Amino acid sequence: MHGEPKHSLAPASHTSSGHVKAENVYSKEHQKSFPRFYESFEETPLLIAILTYMSYAFLVVVGSIRDLLQYYGLDKKIAYQEPKLEGFVPLLHSWESFYTRYAYRRVRDCFNRPLASGAGSVFKVKERVSPDYGWSFNFSGRDIEALNFGSYNYLGFADEYPPCMNKVEQVTRELGVGVGGSKQELGYLAIHEELDCLMARYLGTEAAMTYPMGFATNSMNIPCLVQKGCLIISDELNHASLVLGARLSGANIKVFKHNDMKDLESILKEAIVKGHPKTKRPWKKILIVVEGVYSMEGSIVRLPEVIDLKKKYNAYLYLDEAHSIGALGPHGRGVVDYFGVNPRDVDILMGTYTKSFGAAGGYIGGSKRIINYLRAYSHSSIYAATMPAPVAQQIICVLKIIMGEDGTTEGEKRIAQLKWNSRYFRRKLKEMGLIIYGNRDSPVVPMLVYLPSKVTGFSRHVLERGLGVVVVGFPATPITQSRVRFCLSAAHNKESLDKALQIINETADYFRIKYSSQKPEDYAEEFIDD
Template sequence: MAAGRGNTSGESMKNGLMEPVGGSKHRNGHTNGKHKNGLNGKNGRHEKHSEWQDDFHESFEETPLLVAILTYLGYALLVVIGQIRDLMRAYGIEKDKSCTEPKLEGFVPLFLSWESFYTRNLYRRVRDCWNRPVASCAGVRLDVMERTSPDFGWNFQLTGKKLDVMNFGSYNYLGFAESSGPCASAVHGVIQKYGVGVCASRQEMGYMDIHKELDELVAEYLGVEAAMTVPMGFATNSLNMPALVSKGSLILSDELNHASLILGSRLTGAVIRTFKHNDMTDLERKLRDAVCHGQPRTHRPWKKILIVVEGVYSMEGSIVRLPEVVRLKQKYKAYIYLDEAHSVGAMGPHGRGVVDYFGLDPSSIDILMGTFTKSFGSAGGYIGGSKRLINHLKVHAHSFIYSSAMSPPVAQQVISSMRIIMGKDGTQEGMRRIRQLAWNTRYFRKRLHDRGYIIYGNKDSPVVPLLLYMPSKVAMFSRETLRRGMATVVVGFPATPLIETRARFCLSASHTKEMLDKALKIIDDVGDMLRLRYSSLPSPDFSEKGIQLIE
C-alpha cells in the first residue's frame, strides 16, 4: 500500500485504504498520425522510453476536415427536419406516435427534454440497428430474429425468420459463451445440486461453498491476497467505490471511463477531476497541483487521492499506460483503481489482464476490479487486493451487503472457465484460446489498416473501432453487414463524440481465420459502397507472425 506523504509511522486505516497525508468530456484532440512508443500528443510526450514502450503501438488518426464538416451538416439537417416534423405533429398535420407524458395541470414535465427529441426524430429512424432479438446462444455464430417496421421505426414486427450470422459484436473474447462443452456440463451439474437462485444475501443465508471457492480461485488467478465477487458487473464499480473514498478525497478519472465508474465516483461525495485520455503528462500535472494546493478554499491536504483507469477502453480500443500510472502513483503517494472489465482474460500472456500484459506485480495496483461478463461468458464482477481491503468491503460495500448472492450456475461458469484459463483442467485449452485471441486481434487489425480504414486503438486490443463518421453511414453499415451475414455493433452520439461514430468489432478466440477473412470481405464490400477508406497514413508495421499458436 502506498504510504501518505510525510506519514512515516502509524498510517491510519480508513475505507480499506491507508490514509495518505498529502501536502497542502472532451479529449485533447487527436494526433494526425499513429502513436508509437508514446510519442503522440494524445498520450503525452515521454522522452525516456521503458522496454514496454518499444512495442506499444496505438493509432488515433485525426478526422479529415471535409468529413467532419459533412458530418456536422448531416446532423444539422436531421435536427431541422425533426423540428419541422414536431411542429407538424403539434398542429395535427402529422400523427404523433411517440410515447409522450400526459400534461398534468400544475406539474412540470418529468422526462420531456432534448433527449426525447433526439430519440423521437433521430434515433427512431435507425432504431432497427440496435436491440435486435437473438434466438440462440450468443456464441461465435448466432440467430438474429428478422423484423420489419411498417412505419419507419415506430413499431416492429417479427417475420418469423432467423438470420444465421457471424457474431462480431459480443464481448465473448475467449469463446466461453457456449451451450456445450466442459463449462456447460459443469453448470448443468451445479443446477442439479444447488438450483438456480440463492434468494438471500451473503450476510444472511446466501453464502454457499461455491462462493467461497470462487473468491479463493479469483484471488489465486489475479495473484492477490484476497478477492470478493458480486452478482452484477456494473454494481461492482458503482456500489463499491463509495466504500473506498468519501468527502475530502480526490478522484482523478480518465475522461473516457465507463459509466459505472462515473456513477461510482459521483456517489462517493469526493471531488472528481478528469484528465485527458491516457495522457500521463496531464495526469501528473493534476497530481502535482493536488499535492501542492490541497483542497479548494481550505488548502487542507486531501484525505486520499484515487486514480481511476480502465485496462482496455471499450469505445476506443486503447490500453492504459499502466507502468506510467504506477510510477505516478508511487511518486505522488496516490492509489490506483483499475477496471479490467475488458482486459481480464483477454490481455497478457496468461490472460490476467493489463497487469499481466505489462509484466507488473499485482500488488502495485491497490484495487483490481473486473467482470465475468466478457472473457468468462458469465455474469458478475470482482474486487481483488489486500485482505484488509477485501475485509473492509465485505462490511461496508452495498453491492456485497444488500444484493442477493451470485447464482450458483453463474458462479460455476466462472470457476470452470477460469480453471481452464489457468490450466488447472490438465490441458492447454486455456493457453490455446489466449494465443488465438492475440493472433486474431493482430491479424484483423493489420488487414483493416492495410485496406485504408481509420482504426482506433492498440494493436493488441480485441476491441476494434472502425470510424464511420456520418449518421447515414452508421445505419447503412449495420444493415448491410447483417444482410451479408455479419452481426456487429455500431455506436454514435451520445455514446461517442458527434463526429466520431463508429463500428465496433469485438474479436473472439472462437473466430477462425476463414471467419476473419469473410468478415474482411464483407467490410470491404460495404466499405466500398459507403466510401469508408478515409485513412491517409501508411499502414503500421506490426504483425501477427510473432504469436505462436497451439493446435
C-alpha cells in the same frame, strides 16, 4: 455514510508543501520487457467532419420544420408519438423527444436486436418490423444467421456448447438457480468461497470477493473507498459505472485527458500543492481511476506509467479490467499480466465475468484489509443477493481452464488465438484504407464511419450479408466519431475472419468510408511479432 474506513485505503500522507520524494518504480531492464506500445488514433478528415456536422444540422432543421407543420396539421406525423396518458408526465423532454423521434427511433432496428441463439462465433438475430415508426416492434418470423462480431465473448466460453456445460448443469441440479440471500444473510455458499480463493490466486492478490453484477461492483464499492475530503482523478473515457461510483462517493472529481500521463501528473502535482480547494488542507486520499481496455476506443491503459506516478505522488490506484481480464497477457490475467507488473502495485483490481468468462457478475481483488472492509460495508455485499451457484461454477471452470489446472493447454491456446485474431483483423482493416482506433492487441476494434446515415446503413447492409456488428453514434460518442465496433473472439477462426473482412471491404466500398490517409509503411512496424 460511514466515517473514514479504517480497513480500506490508508490515508495518504501528503504534505501541504507538495514536496514528494520521487521513486524509480521500474528498472531499465524491466522496462525493456514491456510489450511495444502501438496505438492508432488517426484524426478525423476535415471534409468528413464538416459533412458530419452538416448532417446533424440538416436533421435538426428538417425535423423542426416538420414539427411546426405537424403542429398546424399541415403534415402527417410519420415519427413515433409518445402516448399521452392522463395523470402521467411525459417520459421524454422536448429536445430528448426530438432527437429520439427523428434519430434513434428511426434507426432503432440497428440497436437492441434480439438474439435467437447463444452468443457464439455464429448467432441468429430475429428480424423485426415496426408498425409505428420505431415505437414498438413485431417479429417478421425470419431469423438471420450471422457471424458474431459484436459480443464480448473474447475467449469463446459463451458458445452454445461450452466446455463447462456439464459441470454447470450438475451444480444447478444440486444447488438450484438462486441463493435467496446476500452474503451477510445466509447466502454465502462453499462454492462462493472456492471462487473467491481461486480468483485471488489467479489475480496474484491477497484476497478477492465476487459480486452478482458488474456495474454495481464499481458504482457501489467506490463510495466505500473514498468519501468527502478525498480526490478522485478519473480518465475522461472511463465507463459509466466508474463515473456513477465516483459521483455517489461525495469525493471531489478531476478528469484527465485519455491516457495522457503528462496531464495526469499535472493534476497530481496541483492536488498535492494546493490541497482541497476550499479548506486548502491536504486531501485525505487521492485515488486514480483507470480502465485496462477502453471498450469504445480499443486502447490500453499505460499501466507502468500510471503506477510510476501513483507511487511518486503517494496516491492510490483503482484499475477496472472488465475488458482486459482473460483477454490480455500471456496468461490471460489482464493488463497487469500484459505489462508484467506486480499486481500488488495496484491497490484495487476490479473486473467482470461477463466478457471472457461467459458468465455474469464482477470481482474486486486487493489486500486482505481492503477485502475484509468491503465484506462488511459494501452495499453490493449487504443488500444484493449472492451470485447464483451455476454462474459461480461457470467462472470456476473457466478459471481452471485459463490457469491450466484442468490438465489441458486449452486456455493457453485460446489466449494465443485471440491475440493473433486481434492483430490479423486490425492489420487487414488498415490495409483496406479504413480508419481504426486503439491498440494492436486490443480485442475491441473500433472502425470510424462518421456520417450517421452511413453508420446505420453499414449495420443493415452487413447483417443482410451475414455479419452482426455493433454500431455506436452520438451521444454515446462525439458527434464526429460515430463508429462500428468489432469484438474479436478466440472462437473466430481464420476462415470466419476472412469472410467478415470480405463483407466489410465490399460494404466499405459501397458506402465509401475508406477515409484513411495512412500508407502501409506507416504502420508496418506495428504488426511485427514480438
